[in-house]
Amino acid sequence: MDDHPQARTAAPALTFYGAAGTVTGSKFLVDGARGRVLVDCGLYQGEKRWRERNWEDFPVPPETIDAVALTHAHLDHCGYLPALVRGGFTGPALTTVGTAALAAVILRDSARLQEEEAEGARRGGWSRHDPPLPLYDVADAERAIAALQPLEPAGAADGDRGKSVAPDTQSVCVGPGAGVEVTFVRAGHILGSSSVLVEVDGAGVLFSGDLGRPDHPVLLPRARPPAARTVVIESTYGDRAHPEVDPEHRVMADAIRRTIGRGGTVVIPAFAVDRTEIVLLAIADLIERHAIPDVPVWVDSPMALAALDIYRDPAHAAELRPDALERLRRLHGLRSAHTAEESIRLNTPGTPCIIVSASGMATGGRVIHHLRHLLPQSRNSVLLTGYQAVGTRGRDLQEGAREVKITGHYVPVRAEIVTLDDFSVHADADELLTWLGELPETPETVHVVHGEPAAAQALADGIRRQFDCAVSVPRYGERVLLD
Numbered sequence: 001m002d003d004h005p006q007a008r009t010a011a012p013a014l015t016f017y018g019a020a021g022t023v024t025g026s027k028f029l030v031d032g033a034r035g036r037v038l039v040d041c042g043l044y045q046g047e048k049r050w051r052e053r054n055w056e057d058f059p060v061p062p063e064t065i066d067a068v069a070l071t072h073a074h075l076d077h078c079g080y081l082p083a084l085v086r087g088g089f090t091g092p093a094l095t096t097v098g099t100a101a102l103a104a105v106i107l108r109d110s111a112r113l114q115e116e117e118a119e120g121a122r123r124g125g126w127s128r129h130d131p132p133l134p135l136y137d138v139a140d141a142e143r144a145i146a147a148l149q150p151l152e153p154a155g156a157a158d159g160d161r162g163k164s165v166a167p168d169t170q171s172v173c174v175g176p177g178a179g180v181e182v183t184f185v186r187a188g189h190i191l192g193s194s195s196v197l198v199e200v201d202g203a204g205v206l207f208s209g210d211l212g213r214p215d216h217p218v219l220l221p222r223a224r225p226p227a228a229r230t231v232v233i234e235s236t237y238g239d240r241a242h243p244e245v246d247p248e249h250r251v252m253a254d255a256i257r258r259t260i261g262r263g264g265t266v267v268i269p270a271f272a273v274d275r276t277e278i279v280l281l282a283i284a285d286l287i288e289r290h291a292i293p294d295v296p297v298w299v300d301s302p303m304a305l306a307a308l309d310i311y312r313d314p315a316h317a318a319e320l321r322p323d324a325l326e327r328l329r330r331l332h333g334l335r336s337a338h339t340a341e342e343s344i345r346l347n348t349p350g351t352p353c354i355i356v357s358a359s360g361m362a363t364g365g366r367v368i369h370h371l372r373h374l375l376p377q378s379r380n381s382v383l384l385t386g387y388q389a390v391g392t393r394g395r396d397l398q399e400g401a402r403e404v405k406i407t408g409h410y411v412p413v414r415a416e417i418v419t420l421d422d423f424s425v426h427a428d429a430d431e432l433l434t435w436l437g438e439l440p441e442t443p444e445t446v447h448v449v450h451g452e453p454a455a456a457q458a459l460a461d462g463i464r465r466q467f468d469c470a471v472s473v474p475r476y477g478e479r480v481l482l483d
Contacts, residue, residue, distance in 0.1 A: 012203040012482040019450040024076040032201035035175025043079035047391030062089035071209030072193035073102035082140035092149035098192020100150035109303040111141035188212030188222035190274035203482035205230040211427040235451030238459030264379035271360035272304035300337040300357040347373035362393035381416040385423040
């Protein structure tokens with residue numbers, strides 16, 4: 001790792017403390033003489049070598065950071081914030097209104113799960129640590145939530161916390177003497193998601209955040225990006241193009257019909273935020289068209305149920321497609337498993353059903369105990385929706401693992417495993433290049449992050465072919481100057 005000065009630098013610089021060499025743990029430090037801002041504050045997930053970084057001291061003293069700017073509320077972009085607060089960060093965590101609402105739900109859930117997993121490890125004796133401790137607790141999460149500072153909705157009058165700039169843009173000044181300007185631009189990935197422009201000491205760097213697809217079934221498409229000499233772009237799908245979306249979801253329908261026909265349970269690991277909404281709308285459509293049997297559909301994730309309420313809130317309607325709010329509010333026949341006892345009963349439901357449960361890559365949450373009980377039975381099926389990162393159980397199942405390790409035990413995989421390609425809300429390689437091409441002028445430098453090494457390198461090669469600019473795939477801890 002490159003050494004990083006603790007004092008403010010004379011020349012503005014950018015350091016990559018996450019999502020470099022991997023697709024999780026987004027953290028990018030922008031600092032200069034007039035301010036220091038951390039863009040994203042995400043948890044590492046997936047492979048152990050990355051997850052262990054969550055436990056390391058942050059490379060820069062947290063108390064020296066003036067502000068955090070969150071592109072969106074997914075755990076790999078906001079989930080480290082309680083640990084940063086625990087380490088001494090006292091500044092604001094700048095967000096959009098939608099991100100603030102969702103992040104509060106996600107951070108509370110993350111802290112609760114970590115406490116539960118630490119206690120479970122203590123009781124089960126499957127941790128190498130004595131005693132096993134959570135990375136942070138519920139009290140730390142509440143302090144992080146209190147630090148969230150949502151900008152006022154675009155179009156509102158100027159206020160102390162933010163100012164309206166344009167219908168799809170919001171900005172605020174932070175740092176000593178308000179020396180850094182941070183601007184949020186709609187990214188269309190999940191509710192509240194944004195690209196973030198940070199300007200300090202005359203230098204500007206634009207962070208794409210996670211970019212959505214133009215045909216997101218719930219959200220409005222992303223806005224046009226602002227100009228910047230330096231761009232940091234995600235590359236989750238940087239080496240591939242998404243297949244054409246099937247509006248009839250035939251692969252999903254076929255898998256559900258097969259499973260119900262043999263008396264089994266369909267388990268759908270789904271991210272609690274946004275993915276659950278999209279999956280539920282697809283299931284509702286299939287039932288309404290009689291493409292699948294009308295069986296019980298369970299949402300077994302307190303966080304997903306809370307996020308669904310936020311998506312249904314008319315306060316966020318300006319981010320949704322015109323018919324999306326009404327479609328979400330019309331979802332009927334859903335059954336909610338709120339308590340742990342209700343969740344456990346779903347492992348022996350007694351009748352064919354569909355369970356939608358977090359997390360989406362099967363790295364934690366209630367879906368873990370469903371997989372432990374239901375994977376060994378061939379009548380059941382697991383439908384994987386969207387990207388599965390290397391090192392996750394979802395990726396192992398996707399690649400044909402015959403057994404997976406869950407809470408210290410190896411579980412045989414006899415259930416049918418189906419990958420669905422219709423539910424990704426990440427831009428693919430062509431869409432990422434299109435977004436770069438929408439900048440008012442070609443940037444001087446583009447840094448490719450937030451992707452597996454092959455995906456990041458493929459996107460970097462594509463950018464070199466299409467644009468006249470310098471391109472890098474930064475390593476962890478690398479520091480570059482912002483001219």
